[in-house]
Amino acid sequence: MTRDEAKFILSAYRPGNADRGDPVFAEALALARQDPELAAWFAREQLHDQAISSKLAEVPAPAGLREAILAGARASGGTVSRLGWYSAALLAAAAALALIFTLHARKSLPPSVVAPPVRSQLLGLESFVVNDALMAGGPHQGQWGSLALDLHRQLHNPEARLRSEVTVDFDAMCASGARKLSFDGHEVVEVCFMRPDTELWYHLYILRRSDFPNLTAPENKDYTKGELEGVGFVYWHDAHNHYIAAGPGDADIEKHLF
Amino acid sequence: MSSEVFTQLVDAHYAALYRFALSLTRGQADAVDLVQQTFFIWATKGHGLRDPAKAKSWLFTTLYREFLRGRRRDSRSSSIEDLPPGAELTAEEIDRVSRIDAATVMNLLHGVDEIFRVPLSLFYLEELSYQEIANALDVPIGTVMSRLSRGKAQLRAALSREQSNARANVVPFPSERAEGFGR
Numbered sequence: 151m152t153r154d155e156a157k158f159i160l161s162a163y164r165p166g167n168a169d170r171g172d173p174v175f176a177e178a179l180a181l182a183r184q185d186p187e188l189a190a191w192f193a194r195e196q197l198h199d200q201a202i203s204s205k206l207a208e209v210p211a212p213a214g215l216r217e218a219i220l221a222g223a224r225a226s227g228g229t230v231s232r233l234g235w236y237s238a239a240l241l242a243a244a245a246a247l248a249l250i251f252t253l254h255a256r257k258s259l260p261p262s263v264v265a266p267p268v269r270s271q272l273l274g275l276e277s278f279v280v281n282d283a284l285m286a287g288g289p290h291q292g293q294w295g296s297l298a299l300d301l302h303r304q305l306h307n308p309e310a311r312l313r314s315e316v317t318v319d320f321d322a323m324c325a326s327g328a329r330k331l332s333f334d335g336h337e338v339v340e341v342c343f344m345r346p347d348t349e350l351w352y353h354l355y356i357l358r359r360s361d362f363p364n365l366t367a368p369e370n371k372d373y374t375k376g377e378l379e380g381v382g383f384v385y386w387h388d389a390h391n392h393y394i395a396a397g398p399g400d401a402d403i404e405k406h407l408f
Numbered sequence: 409m410s411s412e413v414f415t416q417l418v419d420a421h422y423a424a425l426y427r428f429a430l431s432l433t434r435g436q437a438d439a440v441d442l443v444q445q446t447f448f449i450w451a452t453k454g455h456g457l458r459d460p461a462k463a464k465s466w467l468f469t470t471l472y473r474e475f476l477r478g479r480r481r482d483s484r485s486s487s488i489e490d491l492p493p494g495a496e497l498t499a500e501e502i503d504r505v506s507r508i509d510a511a512t513v514m515n516l517l518h519g520v521d522e523i524f525r526v527p528l529s530l531f532y533l534e535e536l537s538y539q540e541i542a543n544a545l546d547v548p549i550g551t552v553m554s555r556l557s558r559g560k561a562q563l564r565a566a567l568s569r570e571q572s573n574a575r576a577n578v579v580p581f582p583s584e585r586a587e588g589f590g591r
Contacts (some may be wrong), residue, residue, distance in 0.1 A: 161557040162531070162538035169537060174549075194497040201505035202563070203532045206517075208510035211426040212440060219418050219444055223451040224411070281416050331419060 153188050156181045160192055165200035167344065275357075275365070275394060278333050280381040282340070283353045283396040295327025298341050305343035305354065312354070312395055312407045313373065313386050320358050320391055336361035345406060352397040352407065358390070365392055375404050384408065418447060421467050424535050428468060431517050431529035432475045442478075446471040468536055469544040472526065501564065504571055516566040524559030527552050 156178035163169050163178075182188045294302065301318065304310055323339055324330065331338040339356045357365075366387070373386035382403045383396040397403050422443060429439035449470055450463075505513070520528060527545060530536045536544065542552045 158553055158557060161560065162553045164531060164534050164537070166534065168534060172537065172539075174538075191496065194499075194502060198497050198502045198505065198564075199532065199560075201502060202513060203534055205505065205508070205510045205513040206427055206431075206529075206532050209427050209430065209514055211423040212436060215426060215440055215443065216418060216422055218440075219422060219447045220415060222444060223414060223447060278412070278416065281413050282420065331416075 151177050151181055153181070153185060156185075156188055157191060160195065163192075163196075165196050165203055170344075275333060275392075276376065276378055276383060276385070278331075278338075279353070279355050279383055279394050279396050280378045282331065282355075283381050294329070294341075295323070295325075297323040297326045298328040298339070301341050301354075302343050305341070305352075306346065308345050308347040308406075310407075312384075312393065316354070316393065317388060318356050318391055320356060323356075331355075333357065334362070348406065350398055352395055352403070355394045355396070357392040357394075359387060359392055362392060373408075414451065417450070417463055417467075421464055421535075422447070424533050425467055425471055427514075428529055428533055428535075429471060429475070430514065431525060432472070432522075442471055442474055445474050449474070464535060465540045465544065468530065468540075472544055497564070501567065504567060508567075508570070512570065516563060516570060519566045520559050520562045524555045524562055527555045528559035528563065531556055 159175060159178040160182070163175050169175055182192045297319070301316070301323075304315070305312070310316075318339075320339065324337065328339045328341065331340060336357065341354045341356075342351055343354065344351050359365075373384055375382070375384045377383070377399045380399040381396050382399045383394055384403050384407070385392070385394045387393060395403055395407055397407075425443050425446060426439055429442040430436065433439050433442065446467055450467065517525060517529065517532075527541050530541045530544065531538075538549060538552050538556070542549045545552070547555075
């Protein structure tokens with residue numbers, strides 16, 4: 151392979167490590183390791199590509215688009231013809247009003263009726279995490295703040311053990327920038343990381359304990375593990391947060407991460 | 409597919425799909441429409457997709473096909489695949505990107521010919537691999553790599569022009585114009 155051929159192939163290598171395991175790039179990457187000029191070219195390309203990607207990731211989606219999509223899908227029921235933006239926005243507004251009424255009604259119920267059973271809530275969280283990890287396939291993309299990046303780097307170390315070493319200031323991480331999801335109406339932060347020894351991607355989900363005071367491992371154990379739809383996961387908590395780590399089902403998460 | 413899973417699917421991908429749609433259409437209203445239409449198709453047909461890991465690729469492919477269905481072919485886009493790739497990047501060019509805002513980058517991306525812009529947008533959004541881009545556009549892998557290389561060259565040329573224009577619009581500070589003033 152010549153230097154020009156390597157440049158041609160590496161022009162399709164996304165910034166970051168998303169394409170790291172792809173064999174199509176292996177020969178070109180190997181050549182870059184031996185050829186300082188090619189290595190310098192590749193480093194500049196990656197920096198430039200990363201700068202463009204970061205700028206594009208800053209473009210916000212319009213407020214209300216998510217709600218309009220969800221309301222439109224609910225209203226369509228799979229049979230109604232296409233909804234326009236305006237009508238979908240109206241449906242979203244109606245959905246928001248319905249939610250307010252629902253919340254109001256829930257507040258008036260005794261707490262024992264409103265609070266979901268502990269085990270079923272953990273099962274819901276497991277399902278939520280597994281679906282998110284499955285949909286990602288590899289790492290999630292997006293803008294990470296300094297604390298999320300610090301945690302990502304910490305977890306990249308094959309020696310790092312999650313339960314004994316990971317402590318997260320949830321609010322500080324949210325404020326500095328992190329991938330956020332919503333579960334049961336509360337924020338969830340997710341950080342992806344790869345272990346270089348296995349070259350497998352994992353996902354760590356963090357929830358505030360104050361948002362889910364009743365959530366715990368079954369039978370009050372320190373942690374619980376399981377597998378769902380080919381995704382393995384381990385749940386534990388500390389004084390402030392719940393954590394659930396997910397990864398490929400055939401990777402022994404308990405052994406590698408705990 | 410349950411509503412929870414659908415909501416997760418929307419949360420995971422709607423923002424990136426919107427950015428991709430915006431890079432295709434140039435207008436927010438059209439981009440919003442494309443994203444809604446894509447999820448509508450998913451809600452009505454896409455739940456037949458068995459492997460959730462392929463959902464992302466399916467959504468981007470469907471959005472692009474809906475875009476193609478909704479517009480006339482751009483006559484410019486057939487004769488320019490032979491443009492030479494760009495010159496070596498300089499450190500100044502890399503710094504330049506960090507100094508301009510996201511909207512300007514998106515506008516400059518719009519200046520890239522569509523045939524290169526589509527794979528380039530998917531590449532920069534970092535959502536799809538070159539293989540997935542090839543599948544979405546229904547072109548060979550080598551064509552994707554060629555279009556990425558040439559698309560990057562066009563974008564760099566646009567960035568360079570943007571920088572030149574910005575310099576030309578700067579009014580020199582009076583003390584700089586009056587060289588030697590006071591001596």
